[in-house]
Amino acid sequence: MKESLRKAIEEAIKSFKEDFGGEELPSILIETPKEEKFGHFSTNIALLLSSRLAKPPRKIAEEILKKFNCTIVEKAEIAGPGFINFFITQKTWQDLVPEVLAKRERYGSSDLGRGEKIQIEFVSANPTGPLHIGHGRGAAVGDVLANILEFSGFDVHREYYINDVGVQMTTLGKSLKARYLELLGEEVKFPENGYPGGYLKDVAKELYEEVGDSLKDKGQGAKGKGVAAGLSLREEAEKADSRELIAESLQEGDLEFFIKFACEKLLNLIKKDLEDFRVRFDAWFSEVTLFESGEIKNSIELLKSKGIIYEKDGAWWLRSSGSGDEKDRVVIKTDGATTYLASDIAYHKNKFERGYKKVIDIWGADHHGYIPRMKSVVQSLGYPKDSLIVILVQIVNLQKHGKTVAMGKREGQFVTLREVMDEVGVDACRFFFLERKSDAHLSFDLELAKEHSSKNPVYYVQYGHARICSIFRKAQEKGLNLQRIDKVDLSLLKIEEELSLIRKIYQFQETIEAIANSFEPHHITFYLKELVTLFHKYYNEHPVLGNDVSLSSARLNLCKAVNIVLENGLRLLGISAPESM
RNA sequence: GCCUUGGUAGCUCAAUGGAUAGAGCAAGGGUCUUCUAAGCCCAAGAUGAAGGUCCGAUUCCUUCCCAAGGCACCA
Missing domain, CATH: 3.40.50.620 (HUPs)
Known part of the structure; x- marks a missing residue:
């Protein structure tokens, strides 16, 4: 649609080329005005040309329109300082409905990426504790962006980088050892800067169940050497193979066992959290392997x-x-x-x-x-x-009882992703994380999310889907089935609410494309809210199911198209589309 | 001190350099005999400050103010 418009404009401005002395004409920008009274599409090309041509922009716009010819345009007018606003014919809009129905779950997809290989690494939290709410935000942003890039024709690979080397791993080992000894009734001083979270007590219990007290006297000599302290590359690099270095380190510090045990258990915890949060990875890349x-x-x-x-x-x-x-x-x-x-x-x-x-x-x-x-x-x-x-994903400020909860593993007090998704629900949680630009601060009021969860915008969107499903159930009761689209008279979809809805459906493709270009997945939640608002308004004013069978059929098809877009959008968000609520 | 990112309505957030700056929540008023009231309708409310570029600035540039974060032979 936009393309044929662009070509027609290009054709119309050709004659200005000579006045540009061989220079390229400015590229044609076609935008969707915020308000429909400014047209379905508009271009500022006359404004861009005016300073070079030394003519008033409205005059240029007039000249362009004289030469302009495009079959899908019903009306074109000059407005404001020199915008040209285009109104597209009803038929063109109505024809979008069968297109959506035909494409179904592929509607909105494209080959923008042309199969280009693209890798997206996200979350990559150190395996020293459970994921907190901030990781959850990164997980949601990364996962949805990956979904949308895939949908846009990229060959996407999702990867989690495991920092299983470094000082933090030594600290982890020491912390686990302390918890383990505690469990055995020993009096131990908890390591300074250790990980104080209660989860390590659970890991210690698991360790005890597996090995009993056999590790009681191990790990005494470890002083932060070994893999955990980083490999000594400078001197050893020439003589030793890295793998040998690691083996050596393992012997030097029995702490290594605690580290490996803790790392594995915590990584499994993280994997489980992400799985339940509906985040999938193609690969888990271990830092250790880079040394090996x-x-x-x-x-x-x-x-x-x-x-x-x-x-x-x-x-x-x-x-x-x-x-x-x-x-x-x-x-x-x-x-x-x-x-x-x-x-x-x-x-x-x-x-x-x-x-x-x-x-x-x-x-x-x-x-x-x-x-x-x-x-x-x-x-x-x-x-x-x-x-x-x-x-960059900005920090999540967690509000609890009107106060900001301090975050950070060191403090030992942080709200885990698990906690939030169990309390608030995965759907709401994911939606919430994508309601903001990723580099803007996100204030997450846990109490509000829990107590007033029905106010969460995700329900607003899902409700639209459920409502449409309900209409179809009702239609079936009445013996009104969704007829073959080629037998339906779509020209009956002509009231303003219907045409606005179709135009919004058209914008789904543009929204997806914009996200794939800008890597800003939050636009999709805003889009879905706007789409469903138009639907709710329409629903309130105009009954889909009436006595006029052909009109009902046409409207059912429109509803179907809306639901396809809702389903596609929610699927990209990793959020369910319930049939009833 | 230097760097980065933010500063938009009472609160939380939108707005590829465009036209009358949009939503939601909170607060006010309506609306279920009719396909789900988790809805809809009405009314109210904002660009931190000052300059600059531009036909046109929330957006770009400069300075200042405020907030968060970063400035390691830590990860």
Whole structure:
């Protein structure tokens, strides 16, 4: 629809080309005005041309319209400072209904991505505790974005990066050990900065059930060495294979057993949470494997040979300051251990070598300072800067009894995703997370969500779907079935409410496309609310089922089209579309 | 101090540089004999401040104010 309009405009402005002295004419922007009195579509092309042509925009618009010819346009008028507003014929709109019915669950999909491989990494929470509500937001954003990209013709790969190496893992092991010894009745001092959450007590119980008290005297000598402290690459790199290093570390610290046990159990917990939150991953990528495969070493060597990683003051630095970062960053510390940046270099090298044209990382907003150096890494590895897209997800401010609940695993007090989705429901929870731009703060009032859950907008949308289903049940009782679309007189759909509804249905495709281009999935919740508002208004004013069979048939088909869009939208959101409520 | 992201109605949030800045919640008034009132209708209410670019700015640029976050050989 928009395309034929664009071509017609292009044709009409051709004659201005000579006045542009060979320069390209400005590209034609066709937008959907907020208000329908400004047309179904409008263009500002006359305004854009006016300064160059030194003529008033309204005059130019007149000249354009003289040459303009497009069969789907009923009326075109000049308005305001020089906009051209187009009104599309009723028939064109009515013809959209059978199109939607034919495409069904594919309506709104496209081949915008042309099968391009795109990777999206999200959540990637450290396996040191259950997911909290902030992770839930990232999970919802990532999952829905992935759904929409898939729907738009991209070959999407969803991945979770497991940080199973590092200081936090040592801390985790120590914390579990303390809980374990506690369980055995020993008096232990809980490690400083340990993970105080009650979940580790449960893990300790599981451990006890599996091994009894046989680990009582283990892990004494561990002082943060081993895998958990980061591998000593600097000295060992030449002589030893990484796998041997790990084996060595394992022997050095019996703490390793506690770490592995805790990590595995907590990861399973996370996987279960995500599964129940309806978030699916294609791969779980372990950081440890980057050490085992030698990729960390290799990627560092590669950048060393390019002169991008250099030695200074006994450490090895990434030259990132040249490409946007504030300063250079340490990759290998003076003690020989690698930093997290080393892992991330190797990981992103690995991603791009797998053939992804675009790599999307979804991070908590507290990591925003990390973007320039990661982009710099991507560039140093020989890929375009723009091929890494970082989406920041702002923190969730959890309100409870009107007060902000402090978050963070260190405090030991945080609201888990599990808690929220059990209390509020997965549907409401996911919808809520997608009602805001991801980089805007989200205030989640838990009490309100629990107590007034019927006020949640997700029910408003679902209710529209249930209502339409109800109409179809009623229709069947009356013996009115959905007739074959080619036997229905759609020209009967001519009142304003019906045509507005159809126009909104048309916008579904545009909304999906906009999300695929901007990576801002929150637009879909706004779209669905707008669509269903139009439906509820229509429903209130005009009975679908009446005495006029042909009119009822036409309206039933329109309702069907609305429900298809609702179902597609809700499916992309990972939210159910109930048939009754 | 430097950097990033926000500042829009009483509250929570929208608005590819466009026309009269949209919703929801809260508060006010209506509306179920009729396909589900988890709905609909009416009324009220806002761009942090000052400049600049532009035919046109919530959007882009500069300065200031406020909030959150980041500025490690921590992850």
